[in-house]
Amino acid sequence: MVMEIVCPAGTPAALRAAVKAGAHTVYCGFNDETNARNFPGLNFNREEMREGIAFAKSHGAKVLVAINTFPRAGGEEMWHRAVADAEACGAHAVILADLGLLAYTAKTHPGLRRHLSVQAAAANADMINFYGTEFGVKRVVLPRVLSVPEIAAINKETEVETEVFVFGGLCVMAEGRCSLSSYATGRSPNMNGVCSPASHVEYEDNGGVLDARLGGYTIHRVGKGESAPYPTLCKGCFSAGEKTGHLFEDPVSLNAEALLPELQKAGVTALKIEGRQRSRSYVAEVVRNFRAAVDALDAGRPLPTGMLARLSEGQATTTGAYKKTWR
Amino acid sequence: MPPSDAPIPRFPQPLALGLRVAPLLPMSLSLTVYARRIAQSHPGLFKRLGEYDSTPFVLDPTDLPIVIELQPNKGRPSVRVVRGAGQGEARIAGPLAALLGLVHGAYDGDALFFSRDLVIEGDTSAALALRNAVDDAELDLSEEIARLTGPFAAPIKQLMAIAERRTGVSLSRPEEVDLW
Incomplete structure (x- = not known):
């Protein structure tokens, strides 16, 4: 069975580009704090969501609506309305992270398919089965901390479908638990839908030496000719003692295209591409490549490789945790 | 549409030199009419x-001796072409071909x-909002120019197509086809 390509769309134009480029499924969010990519100029109002879903359906594709931030106590109404509107717009499923919102959705919208967001950080079969049993979750997006054998082991112990990231920005923290961004900006992905929000980002170019700051702190300084960084704390370059380097992780992107056969053998249902903040040009190019790859895999042809490094953060890629043992 | 991994074309220096002495007011007025269209x-x-x-933006084609000040004015935009750094709260700078390619979806901004x-x-944040808004608008600048030229629309579009092929600069929105 062909693995499903799940593609990002930050705008209606990107959704159409993804569908036309061969996406089986597109994920997107409303233009408010209910989704974890609450960036300026991005996301969908209700009318755009309805039209986008209709467009996808007319092309045989599905749309998943990400409502994957954590509601604030006393402010749940915005999240409840988002779930109801996603169903009314015709979404194939909603992607949720919060336990309370999962319980609410299972109770009040039982016919709406539920996926578990990576923000929920369900990284073992016990947790995944709990979500499946208690809230009827049909699919889990696995955190980017698991190796391929670990994913295979999980799939042997659960009936819940698994979806794994294969391309795009690599978040190295325990997903849904990271508050690093809030230390510099007061805002975090889980509560506000933004990691290292652009409103707190500044660049200063001094004769080719580029400083990238977040909330007034210099996170990165690169010389002339080096790739420009986006100042996220986890990928910053810091000096401590006599050493200067990337303390948490290098600013590279995930590219698991070479691992597709192993992921298929591991029982993975769907392959997720990160990047709702990226352009329709990026979305179309990445989708085209991955669709060609999964179709080649299904037909027993060799995989095309090495196509996408230019589009990556730091213009370098990694296979992330899939190929390493976590210490 | 230029191949996305090809080098970004630079504006020819002799033509750029001409812009050093070109009158800016007619350019500003024409671009304002164009932006409002x-x-x-x-x-x-x-x-x-x-x-x-x-938010006032500065669009800085780095291979030209001018910059463009764009004031969105809540949907009634005005444009001023100036020499020097220009004034605005957010500046987006790059070769003209890169800026045009962004508009047409030929290049990825990130x-x-x-x-x-x-x-x-x-x-x-403002720069990102502009980039995302332009990306979603699926603009075709050649088409918009052609619409402004009335009976000359067809030859203008042909001219733009020839210029696009010769220079490798994205001057129009590529036609999207359903691949699957």
Whole structure:
């Protein structure tokens, strides 16, 4: 069975580009704090969501609506309305992270398919089965901390479908638990839908030496000719003692295209591409490549490789945790 | 549409030199008319700017001796062409071909930024909002120019197509086809 390509769309134009480029499924969010990519100029109002879903359906594709931030106590109404509107717009499923919102959705919208967001950080079969049993979750997006054998082991112990990231920005923290961004900006992905929000980002170019700051702190300084960084704390370059380097992780992107056969053998249902903040040009190019790859895999042809490094953060890629043992 | 991994073309130096002495007022007025035409045909572009729909932007084609000051004015934009740095809260700078390619979806903004072909200064959030709004608008600048030229639309479009092929600069929105 062909693995499903799940593609990002930050705008209606990107959704159409993804569908036309061969996406089986597109994920997107409303233009408010209910989704974890609450960036300026991005996301969908209700009318755009309805039209986008209709467009996808007319092309045989599905749309998943990400409502994957954590509601604030006393402010749940915005999240409840988002779930109801996603169903009314015709979404194939909603992607949720919060336990309370999962319980609410299972109770009040039982016919709406539920996926578990990576923000929920369900990284073992016990947790995944709990979500499946208690809230009827049909699919889990696995955190980017698991190796391929670990994913295979999980799939042997659960009936819940698994979806794994294969391309795009690599978040190295325990997903849904990271508050690093809030230390510099007061805002975090889980509560506000933004990691290292652009409103707190500044660049200063001094004769080719580029400083990238977040909330007034210099996170990165690169010389002339080096790739420009986006100042996220986890990928910053810091000096401590006599050493200067990337303390948490290098600013590279995930590219698991070479691992597709192993992921298929591991029982993975769907392959997720990160990047709702990226352009329709990026979305179309990445989708085209991955669709060609999964179709080649299904037909027993060799995989095309090495196509996408230019589009990556730091213009370098990694296979992330899939190929390493976590210490 | 130029191949996305081809080098970004630079504006020819002799022509750029001509812009050093060209009168700026007619350019500013023409571009304002042009921008308002685009605003009429793509109202969603300015809605998508949200809280930045009145933020002054500087668009800086680094291979030209001019910069463009864009004031969105909540959907009634005005444009001023100036020499020097220009004034605005957010600056997006890069070769003219990169800026045009962004508009037409020939290039990915983040990829241009990572490779430092594109530089953002000032209010990063406003710059991102503009980039995202323009990306969603699916603009075709050749088509918009042709619409303004009435009976000359067809030859203008042909001329633009020839210029696009010869220079490798994205001057129009590539036709999207369903691949699957």
